Amino acid sequence: MTELRSELKESVRIISGNAACAWAARYARVQVISAYPITPQTTIVEKLSDFVENGELDAEYIRVESEHSVMACLIGASYNGVRTYSATSGQGLAYMHEMLHWAAGARLPIVMGIVDRGMAPPWNIWADHQDVLAARDTGWMIFFASNHQEIFDTTIQMYKICENPNVFLPAFVCLGGFIMSHTQQPVHMPDQSLVDEFLPEVPKNGWPHFFLDPDRPITHGNLQNPGGPNIDPSCWYYEYRYLIQKAHENAKQVIIDVAKEYQKKFGIFHGDLIEKYKCDDAEVALVSIGSLADQAKIAVDNMREEGYKVGAIKLRCYKPFPTEQFQELAKKIRVFPVMERSMAFGLIGGIVSIDLKAILYQHPKHPFVLPVIAGVGGRDVRVEDQIEVLKTAVEMAETNEFKTELIVSGLHE
Amino acid sequence: MTEKKYWKWKEIETHTSINDLPPVPLSLPNYGSLGETGDWRTFRPEIDKSKCNKCYICWMYCPEAVIEIDKDGYPNIDYVYCKGCMICAHECPKKAIEQVREKKEPEGE
Amino acid sequence: MVKLKELIKDPVAGEEYFLKGNSSCAGCGGELAFRWIMKALGKRTIVVAPASCFNVTIGLYPRAGPAIPYLNMAFAAGAATCSGIVAGLAARKKLDPSMEDITVLCFAGDGGTIDIGIQGLSGAAERGTDFIYICYDNEAYMNTGTQRSGGTPFGAWTTTTPTGKKEHKKNVPMIMAAHGIPYVATACAGYPLDLYQKVLKAKKIKGTKYIHVLAPCAPGWRFPTEQAIEVGRKAVQTGMWILYEIEDGKMTLSGPSKNLLDKKNRKPIEEYIKLQGRFRNISPEDVKVLQKWVDRQWEDLKIRLACQS
Numbered sequence: 111m112t113e114l115r116s117e118l119k120e121s122v123r124i125i126s127g128n129a130a131c132a133w134a135a136r137y138a139r140v141q142v143i144s145a146y147p148i149t150p151q152t153t154i155v156e157k158l159s160d161f162v163e164n165g166e167l168d169a170e171y172i173r174v175e176s177e178h179s180v181m182a183c184l185i186g187a188s189y190n191g192v193r194t195y196s197a198t199s200g201q202g203l204a205y206m207h208e209m210l211h212w213a214a215g216a217r218l219p220i221v222m223g224i225v226d227r228g229m230a231p232p233w234n235i236w237a238d239h240q241d242v243l244a245a246r247d248t249g250w251m252i253f254f255a256s257n258h259q260e261i262f263d264t265t266i267q268m269y270k271i272c273e274n275p276n277v278f279l280p281a282f283v284c285l286g287g288f289i290m291s292h293t294q295q296p297v298h299m300p301d302q303s304l305v306d307e308f309l310p311e312v313p314k315n316g317w318p319h320f321f322l323d324p325d326r327p328i329t330h331g332n333l334q335n336p337g338g339p340n341i342d343p344s345c346w347y348y349e350y351r352y353l354i355q356k357a358h359e360n361a362k363q364v365i366i367d368v369a370k371e372y373q374k375k376f377g378i379f380h381g382d383l384i385e386k387y388k389c390d391d392a393e394v395a396l397v398s399i400g401s402l403a404d405q406a407k408i409a410v411d412n413m414r415e416e417g418y419k420v421g422a423i424k425l426r427c428y429k430p431f432p433t434e435q436f437q438e439l440a441k442k443i444r445v446f447p448v449m450e451r452s453m454a455f456g457l458i459g460g461i462v463s464i465d466l467k468a469i470l471y472q473h474p475k476h477p478f479v480l481p482v483i484a485g486v487g488g489r490d491v492r493v494e495d496q497i498e499v500l501k502t503a504v505e506m507a508e509t510n511e512f513k514t515e516l517i518v519s520g521l522h523e
Numbered sequence: 524m525t526e527k528k529y530w531k532w533k534e535i536e537t538h539t540s541i542n543d544l545p546p547v548p549l550s551l552p553n554y555g556s557l558g559e560t561g562d563w564r565t566f567r568p569e570i571d572k573s574k575c576n577k578c579y580i581c582w583m584y585c586p587e588a589v590i591e592i593d594k595d596g597y598p599n600i601d602y603v604y605c606k607g608c609m610i611c612a613h614e615c616p617k618k619a620i621e622q623v624r625e626k627k628e629p630e631g632e
Numbered sequence: 633m634v635k636l637k638e639l640i641k642d643p644v645a646g647e648e649y650f651l652k653g654n655s656s657c658a659g660c661g662g663e664l665a666f667r668w669i670m671k672a673l674g675k676r677t678i679v680v681a682p683a684s685c686f687n688v689t690i691g692l693y694p695r696a697g698p699a700i701p702y703l704n705m706a707f708a709a710g711a712a713t714c715s716g717i718v719a720g721l722a723a724r725k726k727l728d729p730s731m732e733d734i735t736v737l738c739f740a741g742d743g744g745t746i747d748i749g750i751q752g753l754s755g756a757a758e759r760g761t762d763f764i765y766i767c768y769d770n771e772a773y774m775n776t777g778t779q780r781s782g783g784t785p786f787g788a789w790t791t792t793t794p795t796g797k798k799e800h801k802k803n804v805p806m807i808m809a810a811h812g813i814p815y816v817a818t819a820c821a822g823y824p825l826d827l828y829q830k831v832l833k834a835k836k837i838k839g840t841k842y843i844h845v846l847a848p849c850a851p852g853w854r855f856p857t858e859q860a861i862e863v864g865r866k867a868v869q870t871g872m873w874i875l876y877e878i879e880d881g882k883m884t885l886s887g888p889s890k891n892l893l894d895k896k897n898r899k900p901i902e903e904y905i906k907l908q909g910r911f912r913n914i915s916p917e918d919v920k921v922l923q924k925w926v927d928r929q930w931e932d933l934k935i936r937l938a939c940q941s
């Protein structure tokens with residue numbers, strides 16, 4: 111079987127975003143897959159079943175009875191030090207929420223594709239970030255791809271990032287429901303041997319610390335008291351939580367290095383934590399995630415033709431948050447409109463805009479963050495909508511008048 | 524991260540800094556995972572060897588696994604950890620295990 | 633029947649795998665059950681324990697009572713985690729053949745089995761995950777302080793059924809048998825050797841094995857600790873708890889239950905319930921209801937056994 115797999119030669123395939131996920135998992139030689147169907151993710155795990163049953167991917171495939179069990183399975187498998195993969199969407203991600211905390215707390219390098227969709231009720235299956243952003247504080251790293259090539263490349267990179275001993279965290283690679291999952295684009299795939307060289311070898315004896323080995327009996331997850339200085343020196347719960355935070359901080363450099371290394375080996379670069387588009391002289395930069403970020407480039411080009419100094423920023427990695435990069439950009443950029451498919455109910459804006467404010471507004475002379483909600487539940491976001499938002503932002507920058515009411519783009523009133 | 528694969532109990536307990544910690548908390552097996560549970564006893568089981576017929580029923584039923592068989596084949600109770608449930612005394616078919624009130628006063632309070 | 637003298641000297645059964653000085657209550661039936669389960673399984677075992685007393689009894693970090701790899705797990709996730717471990721071991725075996733012969737055990741409470749965990753358990757059984765699932769049934773949520781579960785018997789007091797539970801116990805071993813798995817058994821902590829032998833048998837079978845162990849709990853059932861074995865024995869002798877095995881669909885009664893098919897041989901349930909404070913306020917009418925339920929369990933068994941032969 112190994113021979114069969116290594117036959118994968120460099121090629122370009124015109125495939126769906128979901129297929130790009132499945133191909134990447136195959137290239138990464140995942141060893142255990144656990145899956146449960148949910149639209150619009152389903153075709154990922156269907157494709158993986160084909161790979162496994164055709165003998166093209168040598169993996170254990172567990173068809174479980176719920177998403178809670180999907181994550182429980184991957185946790186069990188990952189404790190054995192093997193490479194794991196799954197994918198889910200919306201309700202499924204919400205259903206496994208308890209286990210998301212578990213995977214991150216146990217520091218297991220699990221990679222999962224998230225085809226994001228709206229949360230019910232009413233039912234909605236189209237691109238929307240409410241599902242994945244509700245998991246923002248589970249400890250997972252969260253990546254958004256903005257085109258099919260990036261889905262493929264990011265998924266492969268993720269294994270290298272997650273399995274780095276300074277990181278050891280699980281990660282989501284997100285793509286928009288239907289708008290990315292079910293559309294076709296060409297994806298360039300390298301020789302399998304190059305991916306094998308690029309990714310770390312899964313150690314025969316598993317990753318230290320996580321291994322379940324009868325010869326080294328370890329109990330995982332024992333109760334820890336609150337403890338504290340001078341109370342009980344063996345209580346480290348708080349510290350272990352803080353180590354997850356540290357791992358996120360460590361991950362930032364690893365993500366940058368891995369993106370560079372990938373570029374060197376495969377000639378493709380999608381940005382590291384962010385991708386800047388025409389930001390050098392920009393006064394306004396539109397921040398967006400996923401497919402909106404790709405489209406934002408067109409809006410920026412249109413604006414530039416009219417002479418506006420605007421740029422776009424693709425938030426490729428939302429967790430860990432690219433704090434330093436934004437703080438650097440904030441030295442020049444005056445307004446950051448953030449257009450996103452989510453709502454931080456009860457606050458003003460989408461979830462990412464709130465986070466961006468949080469890291470920028472610490473500085474007394476901060477730029478303005480303009481929160482814009484758009485495209486909720488897969489509603490079409492047109493280039494014109496993005497241009498309109500950019501124009502509002504430019505006007506603010508010029509007049510120094512910053513309106514604080516929430517902009518809800520594309521809403522029927 | 525250190526390359527160490529296995530932490531000795533003592534080593535974990537003497538972690539003094541967050542920098543020494545492995546990425547996840549590991550607990551290693553040993554006796555007294557809660558401490559010296561013999562402190563819990565109100566009554567102490569005492570085996571009268573002259574009555575004991577070495578049936579080992581007490582050994583079988585002791586939930587805490589504190590009854591060991593000595594070289595002469597008699598059951599022996601490890602009072603450091605015996606919790607004093609008195610199952611052994613209750614089940615002994617020869618009534619060879621006596622229930623004796625612990626003399627020591629509870630500490631503190 | 634195995635001899636204690638031999639077991640003590642047995643290189644596997646003579647070892648202890650749940651080390652003394654842990655935090656189980658004195659006289660815990662679950663602890664005794666686990667001790668004997670592990671004596672049957674030995675060192676090459678990975679244990680998954682979903683939330684229950686057994687996430688606490690194992691001691692405080694960084695210490696541990698279990699002398700085997702042991703994974704504390706989320707409440708509903710026991711069985712699925714085992715499916716993942718089995719798959720992980722299979723993947724690892726391809727690289728390292730020494731990973732052979734490891735038994736995966738899920739050791740869960742009645743809440744983690746009968747209630748919140750039944751979906752995952754049913755799924756794992758349907759998939760035929762090669763593992764042993766053992767429910768230690770102390771008939772309530774003990775870790776959270778004795779709330780009723782689907783395993784609590786009719787009439788029993790718990791903190792959420794202060795006037796006694798109004799519903800009967802859910803029959804999970806039979807639900808598991810309906811999955812068509814190769815081995816289902818019931819056992820009782822009051823009969824450790826019977827339990828030991830059943831686990832030994834399960835260990836040799838491929839596929840999903842399910843064992844349901846009644847585990848008397850002194851603080852939860854309100855009886856003096858030294859009575860734990862006696863209470864377990866009475867549960868069996870009165871027929872409240874029936875010991876049996878179902879091997880490839882064929883049921884056989886085991887231990888003392890063998891002779892109890894005839895109602896005459898069963899002690900009245902009063903002998904069992906009078907030992908326990910949780911039944912202190914049960915009315916005479918409710919005792920009758922409970923006795924009728926017990927008798928019906930046996931009638932059902934009679935039909936099943938008769939159909940088999």
Ligand SMILES: Cc1ncc(C[n+]2csc(CCOP(=O)(O)OP(=O)(O)O)c2C)c(N)n1
Nearest residue numbers: 683684685707741742743744772773774775
């Ligand atoms: C999802 C979830 N809900 C509730 C709890 C709280 N909880 C922890 S243990 C437990 C009871 C366990 O009962 P059982 O499975 O019967 O085991 P026992 O404690 O009785 O041994 C509960 C309700 C939890 N840990 N997780």
Ligand code: SF4
Nearest residue numbers: 585605606608609611
């Ligand atoms: S009193 Fe209980 S713990 Fe102590 S030896 Fe007897 S049975 Fe074991």
Ligand code: SF4
Nearest residue numbers: 656657660685774849
């Ligand atoms: S509450 Fe009951 S089951 Fe839990 S440790 Fe105590 S005796 Fe055992």
Ligand SMILES: [Mg+2]
Nearest residue numbers: 741742772774
């Ligand atoms: Mg219970």
